[in-house]
Amino acid sequence: MLYTYANVMQQPNDSSFELFRIAYATDIAFELNLEQSIYIVLKLRLHLHNNINNKNTSPFPKHITT
Numbered sequence: 001m002l003y004t005y006a007n008v009m010q011q012p013n014d015s016s017f018e019l020f021r022i023a024y025a026t027d028i029a030f031e032l033n034l035e036q037s038i039y040i041v042l043k044l045r046l047h048l049h050n051n052i053n054n055k056n057t058s059p060f061p062k063h064i065t066t
Helices: 014-029 041-053
Strands: 037-039 062-064
Touching: 014 037, 014 041
Parallel strands: none
Antiparallel strands: 037 062
């Protein structure tokens, strides 16, 4: 197997670890570039809550860098 490591945004604290894991997994599923994603941390938890309540999956709120 060939592994590569992406240079991704680091979570700002230990309490957001699971949110970032879910956000990264979602971006991978949507085939988005993790290295260009700067997540809007204050919106991650609400976004996950809304996705669960609506039985929906959508990419997490972020700024896109180039």
